[in-house]
Amino acid sequence: MISIRNLSHVIDGRPILHDITLDLPRGGITALIGPNGAGKSTLLSLIARLTRIQQGQITVDDLTVGASSDRDLAQRLAIMPQQANVSARLRVGELVAMGRYPWNRGRPGYEDRAQVAESLAKFGLTQLADRFLDQISGGQRQSALAAMAHAQGTDYLLLDEPLNNLDISAARGLMRLLRDMADAEGKSILIVLHDINYAAAYADRIVAMANGRIAADGAPDGVLTPQLMRDVFSSDADIIRVNGRPVVVV
Amino acid sequence: MRPVPLLTALLMALAALSLFTGVSNLTPRAVFTDPEATRLLLISRVPRTLAALLAGCALAVSGQIMQMLARNRFVEPMTAGAGQSAALGVLLATILLPGEPIWAKMGLAAGAALAGSAGLMALIRPLPPTQPLLVPLVALVYGGMIGAAVTFVAYQGDLLQYVEVWLTGELSGVLKGRYELLWLAGATAAATWVIADRVTLLALGDAAARGLGLNVTVVTAAGLAAISLSTALVVVTLGAIPFVGLVVPNLVARHTGDNLRAALPLTALTGAALVLAADIAARVIRQPFEIPVAAITGILGSMPFLLLLYRGRARV
Numbered sequence A: 001m002i003s004i005r006n007l008s009h010v011i012d013g014r015p016i017l018h019d020i021t022l023d024l025p026r027g028g029i030t031a032l033i034g035p036n037g038a039g040k041s042t043l044l045s046l047i048a049r050l051t052r053i054q055q056g057q058i059t060v061d062d063l064t065v066g067a068s069s070d071r072d073l074a075q076r077l078a079i080m081p082q083q084a085n086v087s088a089r090l091r092v093g094e095l096v097a098m099g100r101y102p103w104n105r106g107r108p109g110y111e112d113r114a115q116v117a118e119s120l121a122k123f124g125l126t127q128l129a130d131r132f133l134d135q136i137s138g139g140q141r142q143s144a145l146a147a148m149a150h151a152q153g154t155d156y157l158l159l160d161e162p163l164n165n166l167d168i169s170a171a172r173g174l175m176r177l178l179r180d181m182a183d184a185e186g187k188s189i190l191i192v193l194h195d196i197n198y199a200a201a202y203a204d205r206i207v208a209m210a211n212g213r214i215a216a217d218g219a220p221d222g223v224l225t226p227q228l229m230r231d232v233f234s235s236d237a238d239i240i241r242v243n244g245r246p247v248v249v250v
Numbered sequence B: 001m002r003p004v005p006l007l008t009a010l011l012m013a014l015a016a017l018s019l020f021t022g023v024s025n026l027t028p029r030a031v032f033t034d035p036e037a038t039r040l041l042l043i044s045r046v047p048r049t050l051a052a053l054l055a056g057c058a059l060a061v062s063g064q065i066m067q068m069l070a071r072n073r074f075v076e077p078m079t080a081g082a083g084q085s086a087a088l089g090v091l092l093a094t095i096l097l098p099g100e101p102i103w104a105k106m107g108l109a110a111g112a113a114l115a116g117s118a119g120l121m122a123l124i125r126p127l128p129p130t131q132p133l134l135v136p137l138v139a140l141v142y143g144g145m146i147g148a149a150v151t152f153v154a155y156q157g158d159l160l161q162y163v164e165v166w167l168t169g170e171l172s173g174v175l176k177g178r179y180e181l182l183w184l185a186g187a188t189a190a191a192t193w194v195i196a197d198r199v200t201l202l203a204l205g206d207a208a209a210r211g212l213g214l215n216v217t218v219v220t221a222a223g224l225a226a227i228s229l230s231t232a233l234v235v236v237t238l239g240a241i242p243f244v245g246l247v248v249p250n251l252v253a254r255h256t257g258d259n260l261r262a263a264l265p266l267t268a269l270t271g272a273a274l275v276l277a278a279d280i281a282a283r284v285i286r287q288p289f290e291i292p293v294a295a296i297t298g299i300l301g302s303m304p305f306l307l308l309l310y311r312g313r314a315r316v
């Protein structure tokens, strides 16, 4: 379980997160939604210790973020950040293999290679494994970064807007893959989504954030209301039901 | 095309050529018949050839490591402050510790190079990644300023003629007994192989690398130490040789990419071939006079550099 206790964060004197307390039990997909600037990425980067915690506490199972070793956490939790600028000319396969670093410390063995091959295959990248990152499309690069997080093989997976640049088939493929990881392997997935319909269709739980606070939290059915659209997104988008599922009419 | 065997063959050919190129005529046959020729070979030509190979390896490898640490393709230690700092260090050692052994001077030069490259890293860290050309600009100005300080100190200490020796690399003075420190430079370059994977991870950015459990501080420090030691060793034994560390990693990156585990061996071989070829050219272009090898690599290297700046702008 990831538990977040009284987490507050300030950047340049501006409060970004206000006293957030949230539990993410093991297993299942939690979608984090909210308008631009709500603090979703900040929250994710604090959980994944990419940013130092200023106030409050986060634990992942028995590990305390900020106190436990980077390596222990890296074996437990993987993150795919919203923006990843890979500054070097690397091949897709090499990038995905980097996800194995917490386990092999740079000496890949048979198991690592098998895992990398599996991740490449699951994300439809096997054909592209030997291409350089600057020789593939934006969506393919996005898939490669997701595959790298997948190859890390952790119980917890944090994904910050992984559907960016993905076409509908790739987006649905990724969501189905995550669903399968949650159901069959018991993985716990926290995913930032802007397309609320994907959240409604694939997540077990939706957490909505606004202005650095949790605005709503619960099963998609209960959370997705016209009221939420107004309060959190300041939008009058309608919500209808299709096959018993809430769908936002854009 | 398998680049490693190809480069190895090229290196062997260049080495053979280097052994028999020079002012005094030396033929392969004479080596076995004429004791004077054997002496020339062992005391001058073999050491000179080895020195070029070792320096080339060390320069190219440290260039590649620095480019990964700086996350920028357009920097190399020799022109970006580390080379000039090493010269400053050895100059200060000459003034302040005149009687000390070469090891002490070497230590001061390496320490100064480390301070110089750490200073550069601190300077370029805040630069926006969207403006990759700012980094080489800042690096050149920074290196130039330290170079100016070297000249100033030397002028005050009446040591200008030495400064020329350290700031302009050449191999005409290489003899048995005067180049052996370069083995340490070669060994340092080889040792970076051990941290190759870790340095490659830095390409993801500090935060993401830390997210994978990498100790970013330690890896960066180890990389800087290797760069500084190699640079200082080359400056103290041969003098500064520019652009090798810039051009070679870029050539290798085009072909093989930046995964250092795969790229470093190629970089080392290519760097060795480049410096050796440049030194052979330095010996023959104006026979019987020699041109400093630094001038040749400066010319050979600056043109691809300009091309790179011109074409690479879009990608980096």
Ligand SMILES: Nc1ncnc2c1ncn2[C@@H]1O[C@H](COP(=O)(O)OP(=O)(O)OP(=O)(O)O)[C@@H](O)[C@H]1O
Binding pocket: A011, A012, A016, A034, A035, A036, A037, A038, A039, A040, A041, A042, A043, A082
């Ligand atoms: N490095 C920074 N310096 C200053 N302010 C920042 C910085 N990073 C984020 N912020 C601010 O913090 C707030 C939350 O940013 P965050 O990236 O967490 O939003 P988000 O919910 O992920 O938004 P988006 O949906 O656009 O990705 C924003 O108001 C943003 O302007």
Ligand SMILES: [Mg+2]
Binding pocket: A040, A041, A042, A082, A160
């Ligand atoms: Mg965000």
